[in-house]
Amino acid sequence: MSTHPAAGRPGTAATVPPGDRPDGRIMLELVDEAGTTIGTAEKLSAHLAPGRLHRAFSVFLLDEHGRLLLQRRALGKYHSPGVWSNTCCGHPYPGEPPFAAAARRVGEELGVAPALMREAGTVRYHHPDPDSGLVEQEFNHLFVGLVDGVLSPDPDEIADTAFADPEELAKLVGADPFSVWFTTVLDAARPGLRELAPAAGW
Template sequence: MPTTPATAANSAPNGSADAPPEILLELVDESGNTIGTAEKLSAHQPPGQLHRAFSVFLFDEKGRLLLQQRALGKYHSPGVWSNTCCGHPYPAEGPFAAAARRTHEELGVSPTLLAEAGTVRYNHPDPASGLVEQEFNHLFVGLVQSPLRPDPEEVADTQFVTPQELAEQHAKDPFSAWFMTVLDAARPAIRELTGDTVGW
């Protein structure tokens, strides 16, 4: 992750080159109002602290959803399939800016026609890692119109799927604990974006 004011100002106290910087998340109340910050990992420790997040759903010209398989080296939900991109804004960073930034960082593309698609609040424990997703999630939908250049440290694989292909894959492969929640919440905006030509 690139150095930003949010990370550089909160780097490890020992100054070690191999000590990871402390990444801060924005804590929110049940209405999505900012109430403070917390270190990323601590915010995900049970029972979890409610924090701001975002989820991006990008589609190709055929109305197929771009999925990503999370890199195996991730500490949270490694190797599982999920939506195009998801993450957390830095404190005081707008969710729209964070969604565009992180999509480019992970996949090497800048989404087009990126639009807000509402919010969803959820509490999803992840049995594999023991961590908890307590998130107030901002949803975004858009198009991808240029070749992908995934960062291998973030993304293990990608694919475009129709609703039928997604259903088949979801039945056999591991997906993130939050995937169906965010997908269902974004469906109205997805149908508007794609014209519902493939049955989202």
Template sequence: MRTTPATPADTRSAPPAGRSAGDAGAAPEDAAEPIMLELVDEDGRTTGTAEKLSAHLPPGRLHRAFSVFLFDSAGRLLIQQRALGKYHSPGVWSNTCCGHPYPGEAPFAAAARRTSEELGISPSLMSAAGTVRYNHPDPASGLVEQEFNHLFVGLVDEEPRPDPAEVGRTAFVTPAELERLHGERTFSAWFSTVLDTARPAARELTGPAAGW
């Protein structure tokens, strides 16, 4: 049975606190090699690389990212609450999956890989939904999201099996349920920006009855 709309009683239990380096396809924190991101210019052209944390320190360095929006057969959006142990935006709700491609990795490939790693699912009919460039400081951590973000929408027909180091809870929500939850819970600084940009592709994928 699918996860039902998010409420304190029907979402997955959050895991115990503990730092995770799983953001954006990261390797374990004690890995010998630093986690590198792909820096880009305002047109999304690669300009170099930077270590992950340094790219997020104020004022931030513009880098490539991706955001995924997956919907079930009823047109409900799968959202996640980020694990409490993540160093960036822990415990906040956000879209299905977010992250950063490895340098040289295609954003589509990174999005499919990371969705599997975080949620244990394989999207179908996943397609590009545009790009958006934004600058969003995170008040809680003091980090800055300077991102050139590649957006993707797709379908999912299996129950999420989230990695507890990455994801605390999941829920499938309608637009009305999302609006209510958005007023009750804290969402990621980038969530509204990426959702608004992805809405046209979401409507095309799910149909007008879904209400996106």
């Protein structure tokens, strides 16, 4: 397993993303059990217990050796700080296609564009986080792909990155804390990872 601490990207201008309100609140899509949009909610309010079902995405990128790119979330994040998780995850802005949101967020967080990325299904889960008291009620769109560029993680989002094969990942999961949703989304994405890298053992 190789690890790479996050380093800032110089010269990045502060902008207000199109899904952010002028008052600084980030909005996301509420959905029903079929994944149909039924409204919007402010991000934090959707994660307060008991949680409100909303649209999300999770990305799993492999390198040329079939190793999965992991990130350790920045210590300053209000939700699940300092824990390891998949390559990238987040929420589309209201009306934003999940694929576009996933590609955008990979660039914003990791400073690199996926060399390839494709849909790998969806998964719905309900995971309370005992540390923060927040709740993940998500209809999650999964994406798998490849990465071959030089990473330049945003230190406000990512404290560290690592590439791990299945054996290395199993050891890391046993030694370090991971996000409450990680195992669920990884298991759901495994068929897509196996298609992408059959010899890697996912």
